[in-house]
Amino acid sequence: MSRVVIALDVGGTGMKCALVHPEGRVLHTERHLTRAERGPAAVTENILAVADGLAGRARSSGLEPAAVGLVVPGVVDEANGVAVWSSNVGFRDVPMRDLVAARLGLPAALGHDVRAGGMAEARLGAGRGEPHVLFIAIGTGIAAAHVVGGAAFAGAHGAAGEVGHVIVRPGGPPCACGGHGCLESIASASAIGRRYASLSGVAGSTAFDVATRAAAGEALARQVWIEAVDALADGLLTAQALYDAGMIVIGGGLAEAGEALLAPLRTALDTRKRFLRLPRVERAALGDTAGCLGAALLGLDALS
Ligand SMILES: [Zn+2]
Structure with missing residues (x-):
């Protein structure tokens, strides 16, 4: 079974999500509303549900979800996987990486949206x-x-x-x-x-x-x-x-x-x-x- 990574980019208004082959090929994309107005606890639950849905989607397509990568705006403690602070999503010290890993039973990483975007541009894009x-x-x-x-x-x-x-x-x-x-x-x-x-x-x-x-x-x-x-x-x-x-x-x-x-x-x-x-x-x-x-x-x- 081919392995895929579950990827989520959470912004103030929307979430861009994908299933990505280990070699960088995007196999499936989805967009969802973040619904930041409902507060950080509801946003967190929404992120977990969307990630879970992507894992289900992968399995039903004969793919094996192997890991989750999640990026959010604001101040992010990447080493500890904590969304420390975000003005537009409302996060305050949310241990997002561990929550995702526990819900999906997969290794997970949390990053910062712009740093992750820069990393992608440097490795795969203009840089x-x-x-x-x-x-x-x-x-x-x-x-x-x-x-x-x-x-x-x-x-x-x-x-x-x-x-x-x-x-x-x-x-x-x-x-x-x-x-x-x-x-x-x-x-x-x-x-x-x-x-x-x-x-x-x-x-x-x-x-x-x-x-x-x-x-x-x-x-x-x-x-x-x-x-x-x-x-x-x-x-x-x-x-x-x-x-x-x-x-x-x-x-x-x-x-x-x-x-x-x-x-x-x-x-x-x-x-x-x-x-x-x-x-x-x-x-x-x-x-x-x-x-x-x-x-x-x-x-x-x-x-x-
Ligand atoms: Zn300023």
Whole structure:
């Protein structure tokens, strides 16, 4: 019987789930709602039920579930398998790995969504073949994963990679963290939409609208886009000074802008680099499946 890994990427609104062959082939995918509004205990039970359902699905397809990989947002203690804290899912010290292992009777691993996504991009996606990858996910917020030799570093407290809260514009816009002028308060997809909406008076503008209008030559949209790209270049140069990455992989929703983001970003990095050696800057290759594939890799690693 062919073995498979059960993979779950739990986000604030949805869960992306898959059955993945040990060689990385995705055999089956499912999406479910997280239902965070029902509270962390209900979310945890929902995760266990979905994982159990995937195990049943595997067995009924003649596959043998061998391990479970689960990734969640927030602060994650990967060594002890604990979801320590999450603002959008509400976890507070949930021993998720042991709960999953006990329910399914399988080895399990718990990881952080962005670190797992970065690991998948480094091993299977845009960073394939590059030993030093810095993965930056830009969406509602901005977070990074430093992946060396295929392993993402979590830091001493499971909180490495908070590049979104590097202050790039002291005294700048307020950030959800309580600071002002954090990178994500200027260059996240939501910040770009908000900034354009406040300057133009067009309520509900998104980063996609800004990118489209900037490409069409609208001056205000171009101004907001360039402000964001410049802030991103400043934040990434701080990261580069710390990590000396061989490649920066840009993922998350804003990466959908492709070269409209990457081309001016490369130029902005080049004009600011001083003595720093610049990495290649590329768009992520795995799209929104990176976290789920990363979860599968963690599950596989738990087997070996
Ligand atoms: Zn912040």
